Amino acid sequence: MPIAQIILIGISATLLITLLKPYQPTIAFVLLILTTVFLFYFILMPLGEMINLLRSLGDRFRLDFIYLETIFQIIGISYLTELGAQLTKDAGLNSIASKIELVGKVSILFVSLPILMAIIETIIHLIPY
Numbered sequence: 495m496p497i498a499q500i501i502l503i504g505i506s507a508t509l510l511i512t513l514l515k516p517y518q519p520t521i522a523f524v525l526l527i528l529t530t531v532f533l534f535y536f537i538l539m540p541l542g543e544m545i546n547l548l549r550s551l552g553d554r555f556r557l558d559f560i561y562l563e564t565i566f567q568i569i570g571i572s573y574l575t576e577l578g579a580q581l582t583k584d585a586g587l588n589s590i591a592s593k594i595e596l597v598g599k600v601s602i603l604f605v606s607l608p609i610l611m612a613i614i615e616t617i618i619h620l621i622p623y
Contacts, residue, residue: 575601
């Protein structure tokens with residue numbers, strides 16, 4: 495779907511949500527979630543192609559897949575965390591949104607531990623005793 499159509503869908507949904515919110519806030523919020531999921535789907539399509547390209551490059555140059563997989567996990571966690579936090583902020587629950595962001599940051603730290611350990615091991619090997 496071309497970018498202009500995606501933007502028009504977003505603007506149309508925004509106008510509809512703005513009109514519905516004072517009278518039917520529940521329906522407006524459900525429409526907001528559906529629009530967000532629909533737009534997020536169009537983010538995932540090019541992202542999938544990019545992941546396939548990076549995997550083929552990794553195969554070609556014999557890169558260690560643990561690093562690529564970790565980077566993909568970090569990207570996925572960050573996108574999903576941002577999506578969840580923004581939806582929660584749109585519902586007016588900023589305190590829960592900040593907790594979602596905190597969980598995302600801790601999850602990224604946990605997932606990145608193998609890379610951090612590899613960096614520490616490399617530094618230890620470079621330092622003479």
